[in-house]
Amino acid sequence: MSATVDAAPTTPAGGQSGTVKRAGVVGRLLKNPMGLIAIIILVTIVASALLAGVLAPYDPSRATNSVLAGPNGVNVLGTDSTGRDILSRLLFGARGTLVSAAIAAGVAIAIGLPAGLIAGYYGSWFDNLSSWSTNILMSLPTMIVLLAVRAAVGPSIPITMAIFGVMVSPGFFRLVRTATQSVRNELYVDAARVAGLSDFRIMARHIFGVVRAPVIIQAAMVCGIAISFQSSLEFLGLGDPTAATWGVMVNDGFRSIYRQPMALVWPTLAITLTIGGFVLLGNALRDALEDQVKVKEKVPAPPKVSGAVVQVPTAVATPHLLEVSNLRIQYPQPGGGRKTVVDGVSWHVDRGEVLGIVGESGSGKSQTAFAVLGLLPDNALITSGQITFDGHQTVDARSQRINQSVLSQLRGKRISYIPQEPMSNLDPSFTIGSQLVRPMTKMLKISESEAEKRALDLLAAVGIKDPRRTFKSYPHQVSGGMAQRVLIAGAISCEPDLIIADEPTTALDVTVQAEVLDVIRDLQRELHQGIILVTHNFGVVADLCDRVAVMQNGRIVEQGDVRTILRTPQDQYTQMLLESMLVGKTPMTKLIKQDSMGGLQ
Amino acid sequence: MLSFIGKRLLSGVGALFVVACLTFILLYLSSGNIARNIMGDQASDAAVAAKARELGLDQPLLVRLGSWLLDAVRLEFGKSWFTNQPVFQAIGARLPLTLIMVVIAIVLIAIVSTLLGVVAAVKRGAADRVVQVMAVLAASIPGFIIGIVLVLAFAIRLRWFPAVSRISPTSKAAEWAASLTLPIIALVLNGIASSAQQIRSAFIKQLELDYVRTLRSRGIPEKEILFRHVLRAAAPAGLTVLSLQFIGLLGGVVIIESIFALPGMGRLAVDATTQSDLPVVMGVVIYSVAIVVVVNLLVDIANGWLNPKVRVS
Numbered sequence: 001m002s003a004t005v006d007a008a009p010t011t012p013a014g015g016q017s018g019t020v021k022r023a024g025v026v027g028r029l030l031k032n033p034m035g036l037i038a039i040i041i042l043v044t045i046v047a048s049a050l051l052a053g054v055l056a057p058y059d060p061s062r063a064t065n066s067v068l069a070g071p072n073g074v075n076v077l078g079t080d081s082t083g084r085d086i087l088s089r090l091l092f093g094a095r096g097t098l099v100s101a102a103i104a105a106g107v108a109i110a111i112g113l114p115a116g117l118i119a120g121y122y123g124s125w126f127d128n129l130s131s132w133s134t135n136i137l138m139s140l141p142t143m144i145v146l147l148a149v150r151a152a153v154g155p156s157i158p159i160t161m162a163i164f165g166v167m168v169s170p171g172f173f174r175l176v177r178t179a180t181q182s183v184r185n186e187l188y189v190d191a192a193r194v195a196g197l198s199d200f201r202i203m204a205r206h207i208f209g210v211v212r213a214p215v216i217i218q219a220a221m222v223c224g225i226a227i228s229f230q231s232s233l234e235f236l237g238l239g240d241p242t243a244a245t246w247g248v249m250v251n252d253g254f255r256s257i258y259r260q261p262m263a264l265v266w267p268t269l270a271i272t273l274t275i276g277g278f279v280l281l282g283n284a285l286r287d288a289l290e291d292q293v294k295v296k297e298k299v300p301a302p303p304k305v306s307g308a309v310v311q312v313p314t315a316v317a318t319p320h321l322l323e324v325s326n327l328r329i330q331y332p333q334p335g336g337g338r339k340t341v342v343d344g345v346s347w348h349v350d351r352g353e354v355l356g357i358v359g360e361s362g363s364g365k366s367q368t369a370f371a372v373l374g375l376l377p378d379n380a381l382i383t384s385g386q387i388t389f390d391g392h393q394t395v396d397a398r399s400q401r402i403n404q405s406v407l408s409q410l411r412g413k414r415i416s417y418i419p420q421e422p423m424s425n426l427d428p429s430f431t432i433g434s435q436l437v438r439p440m441t442k443m444l445k446i447s448e449s450e451a452e453k454r455a456l457d458l459l460a461a462v463g464i465k466d467p468r469r470t471f472k473s474y475p476h477q478v479s480g481g482m483a484q485r486v487l488i489a490g491a492i493s494c495e496p497d498l499i500i501a502d503e504p505t506t507a508l509d510v511t512v513q514a515e516v517l518d519v520i521r522d523l524q525r526e527l528h529q530g531i532i533l534v535t536h537n538f539g540v541v542a543d544l545c546d547r548v549a550v551m552q553n554g555r556i557v558e559q560g561d562v563r564t565i566l567r568t569p570q571d572q573y574t575q576m577l578l579e580s581m582l583v584g585k586t587p588m589t590k591l592i593k594q595d596s597m598g599g600l601q
Numbered sequence: 602m603l604s605f606i607g608k609r610l611l612s613g614v615g616a617l618f619v620v621a622c623l624t625f626i627l628l629y630l631s632s633g634n635i636a637r638n639i640m641g642d643q644a645s646d647a648a649v650a651a652k653a654r655e656l657g658l659d660q661p662l663l664v665r666l667g668s669w670l671l672d673a674v675r676l677e678f679g680k681s682w683f684t685n686q687p688v689f690q691a692i693g694a695r696l697p698l699t700l701i702m703v704v705i706a707i708v709l710i711a712i713v714s715t716l717l718g719v720v721a722a723v724k725r726g727a728a729d730r731v732v733q734v735m736a737v738l739a740a741s742i743p744g745f746i747i748g749i750v751l752v753l754a755f756a757i758r759l760r761w762f763p764a765v766s767r768i769s770p771t772s773k774a775a776e777w778a779a780s781l782t783l784p785i786i787a788l789v790l791n792g793i794a795s796s797a798q799q800i801r802s803a804f805i806k807q808l809e810l811d812y813v814r815t816l817r818s819r820g821i822p823e824k825e826i827l828f829r830h831v832l833r834a835a836a837p838a839g840l841t842v843l844s845l846q847f848i849g850l851l852g853g854v855v856i857i858e859s860i861f862a863l864p865g866m867g868r869l870a871v872d873a874t875t876q877s878d879l880p881v882v883m884g885v886v887i888y889s890v891a892i893v894v895v896v897n898l899l900v901d902i903a904n905g906w907l908n909p910k911v912r913v914s
Contacts, residue, residue, distance in 0.1 A: 135616070136616045136619060136620065138845070138848075139616060139848060139890070139893045139894065139897055140620065140848070140890060140893070141848050141849070141851040141852045141889050141890075141893065142849075142852055143851070143852025143853070143855050143856070144851060144852060144855070144870065144885060144886055144889045145886070147855070147870050147871065147874045147882065147885070148624055148627065148628060148874075148882050148883075148885075148886050149627070150874050151628065151873065151874040151877050151878075151879060151882040152627055152628045152629075152630075152877075152879075221740075224740065224741070228743035228744075231743060231745075232743055232744065232745050232856055235745045235856070236745075236855070236856065236859055236871050237871075237875065238871070238874060238875065250745070250746075250749070254749060254860075257749075257752070257753065257757065258757065261753060261757075264749065264753075268746045268749060268750075271743065271746065272741055272742050272743075272746060275740070275741045275742070275743065276737070276741035276742075279737055279740045279741050280737065283737065370814075373818055375814050375817055375818060378725075408820070411817070411818060411819075411820050412818060412819040412820020412821070413820055416818060416819070417815065417818035417819075419811060419814070419815050419818075421811060424810065424811040424812060425811045425812050425814075425815040426812055426815075427812045427816065427830050427834070428812075428834075428909065428910075429830070429833050429834055429907065429908075429909060430830070438819075438821065439819040439820055439821060442820060442821065442822075443819075443820050474909040474910075474913060476909065476910050477913070487815070490815075490819060494820070
């Protein structure tokens with residue numbers, strides 16, 4: 001079992017121990033129909049290669065019967081154009097095929113693995129040199145190179161396949177180099193280095209463990225491609241005509257394609273099955289080792305309303321701008337079952353009101369926000385609850401789906417969104433200006449020049465000093481704080497009634513955070529929208545919000561007026577959050593504690 | 602942008618030079634008795650030695666490499682040892698057909714695989730599974746087997762198309778079309794399936810990025826998001842897939858030309874290889890790599906243009 005401990009670094013994510021994961025690989029491979037088929041095919045081929053001498057009824061290179069005989073009592077699969085037994089040649093042909101694959105994969109790994117490790121670990125000139133060689137190798141047409149090799153040295157499977165191995169080594173090189181680079185700076189590798197382990201030991205123990213799985217998968221793929229190229233060369237008549245290999249058999253059969261097509265069928269079938277075996281093995285290994293399938297459940301069709309009239313969700317009278325009631329969001333899990341991320345959540349926002357939704361990451365606060373926007377990932381399921389925006393039901397209790405046709409009328413125009421991470425939320429290929437103008441021409445139906453003018457005003461309104469320059473810039477040319485201002489400008493550009501801000505300041509520097517919060521506060525006072533502010537930071541809540549809902553593990557533990565909750569938090573979790581906000585400011589923590597204690601006493 | 606193109610061009614020429622040197626050394630280093638092979642077993646030793654002198658084989662390898670390189674700069678690649686035809690002419694006569702096939706093939710692959718990849722990425726479900734299964738099949742079936750199956754089915758059984766090309770200099774358009782249809786189908790099937798899967802992955806990767814969600818939140822219609830933003834963002838990855846596909850096509854066309862007896866550069870390469878006609882083989886390698894260098898340069902320029910970080914600087 002000690003060997004399995006080494007595997008731990010191969011699965012840094014997922015939280016499973018290496019032992020569990022590794023023990024399961026073979027089992028999972030066999031359970032997967034693809035893996036099972038692949039293993040059956042490959043075991044058969046290996047067996048026929050090993051046992052060809054025993055199993056083959058005839059000498060594969062000697063004529064046994066009339067030429068091009070069909071299947072008969074003597075030759076089970078018939079004979080080829082010189083009367084040799086096809087079955088015997090097929091069995092012996094497995095040898096050349098497997099040898100080809102083994103040489104190609106072996107050479108490719110022997111070059112790509114160490115080169116990738118060294119380039120990834122040390123970088124510098126070796127990295128430059130090997131990356132440059134890799135680029136050259138990858139721009140060579142493999143088939144043409146193999147023709148040149150054949151012209152120079154004649155038909156030799158080992159030499160051809162060794163060169164082929166060199167040609168495909170960049171695949172391994174890149175894989176290993178990338179993996180090594182990403183692992184090199186991991187903490188456990190640093191720790192090993194500090195502990196005085198030699199670079200060689202670190203590479204052998206820690207990094208090799210990480211690259212092992214992808215290298216094995218790639219090797220299976222390379223075996224398949226190697227067989228394809230070797231048999232292609234033989235098919236072209238460039239193989240050793242005296243050897244019993246599948247490619248030579250196809251070449252022979254193709255020349256008598258009109259007289260005896262069956263002679264062609266067997267070797268092509270053998271080649272295709274073997275390559276297919278390696279491809280399926282590679283895919284099954286990927287599934288077994290990397291195992292990150294996004295599970296999606298089929299959503300049942302909404303209940304049909306009897307009669308021809310399809311009921312359109314009609315306006316529901318509610319005094320609030322947005323009302324979320326009893327919302328539950330679930331995700332299907334790989335092993336079956338569902339994971340509940342939002343569980344029976346209800347809250348509301350009014351016009352001109354700022355609602356804070358507070359909780360730590362994973363509490364379901366962002367999921368709730370995306371449900372309101374109708375932008376949940378497509379495997380999310382809304383299993384209960386309803387959402388009503390200004391009389392429009394965007395999620396109704398009966399169909400339990402997001403009503404996209406209603407929402408698409410509201411989104412961007414009446415409900416808008418300020419995301420968390422400013423840089424990744426702008427399209428890097430378009431100028432900031434065009435990303436601001438397009439929603440306005442679409443939603444407000446104004447001309448481009450009008451929209452441009454408006455965009456410049458908006459940029460000025462969110463505190464950008466040189467609006468015209470920012471308008472013409474691409475996202476990579478502005479800072480994170482600027483980008484967040486741009487996104488805020490985008491969110492208010494169509495004068496929405498409701499803005500959903502998902503951690504709008506988390507990704508920013510502390511000084512910029514304050515400025516951006518100022519912008520949001522000023523705009524809200526001026527334009528009087530409702531705002532839902534999703535955050536993990538009670539400081540932001542205290543600064544901006546009128547009311548607050550505290551979420552933990554998908555549920556709301558407490559909600560109400562922001563002053564009340566800040567002063568007298570009822571729930572333990574809220575108290576804990578409040579304390580953690582003030583960690584580092586010890587005196588205040590004590591003050592509030594004493595104060596609240598005092599209040600209680 | 603200009604310095605970017607200049608750098609890429611320079612590195613392409615550098616690669617061409619390195620490949621030329623390595624190929625030349627590989628070809629001529631290992632074949633010691635070239636003259637004997639050409640003259641046959643019956644020829645006297647004196648005649649063989651004379652032949653070797655005639656071909657310049659008596660000189661040191663590096664000297665020969667140097668003179669080959671000097672000639673190559675003037676587009677002189679020597680003469681075929683068997684037909685005495687200059688390599689430049691031999692390839693020049695065969696290259697257009699091969700280029701026509703490869704260009705038609707890459708355009709078809711680009712269009713069809715993008716369509717399939719995008720549909721699979723956006724619709725998921727059945728379309729997605731079809732693309733996945735196709736990719737596995739394409740990876741499992743070598744090009745020459747696809748060619749053979751097409752010949753058997755559509756040329757021999759159904760007789761819709763000729764099994765062997767009837768292209769000659771005087772052929773009419775209809776004959777060209779009839780003769781090239783099967784070869785091009787055989788050439789593109791693998792590429793379509795494998796590119797479609799990779800374009801699908803590139804597209805899905807983009808669809809999951811934050812800015813797509815933000816565009817949706819701004820009320821931009823889904824079609825516009827897909828075709829104006831996501832397609833453009835996925836284009837560099839797609840172009841890289843296609844450029845690798847193009848390099849593969851230069852090899853695939855060798856096989857397809859052999860199956861359908863098309864008089865292109867691939868057929869020339871196979872014949873020259875069989876006879877060990879090294880000047881011709883050398884010429885084919887150089888032409889192929891030069892074509893790849895040009896295509897890679899075009900892809901680099903396109904990618905640079907698509908990427909504002911490169912374009913604006």
